[in-house]
């Protein structure tokens with residue numbers, strides 16, 4: 001088994017089980033983890049959800065570390081919010097003045113377009129992310145296309161800002177996406193919720209294809225039946 005330390009950017013824990021060896025990718029702060037957390041990590045790796053106490057302990061510790069990092073690290077993220085077609089700064093300002101008007105957001109998150117990277121997956125696409133360490137919201141550049149309606153961009157931004165407002169890391173051990181009851185409630189209450197999900201479901205294949213090709217999104221006019229397998233829906237991650 002090998003352990004690699006990296007930045008706590010996308011995931012704080014990732015276990016890659018290969019045939020010959022297992023590689024554990026850990027956020028740098030794990031290097032100073034106390035003994036009982038090392039123990040909990042090992043237990044969680046071995047038993048996963050069947051070890052709820054270890055998982056809870058680990059979750060709790062990670063959350064504390066992430067919060068401490070976020071508080072300590074001066075934010076130096078510079079993100080480009082103005083895209084070719086959609087200006088995230090303007091859309092975010094609208095959202096903060098309406099949907100989030102009653103929320104104490106504290107330190108406003110940095111908002112911008114992510115970099116286009118070759119997407120590895122044929123089946124899923126992360127349309128947006130919230131990084132709790134540098135408090136940055138990033139949207140996938142494929143959304144910065146003429147063919148993507150502004151209300152859909154606004155919805156994705158709303159979703160990520162909601163992570164920032166509820167102040168939870170969007171991923172924890174086990175790659176679980178954290179969408180608690182409060183998160184779900186607020187999302188359902190959002191005006192474009194259902195039409196956004198519908199649009200996404202209909203266009204996700206085209207979005208993935210364009211993202212992989214690094215091309216702007218072009219809406220698919222001839223619509224095949226949307227995917228029905230529930231595992232697909234679960235993969236519409238963001």
Ligand SMILES: [Zn+2]
Pocket residue numbers: 159163170177178179238
């Ligand atoms: Zn989310």
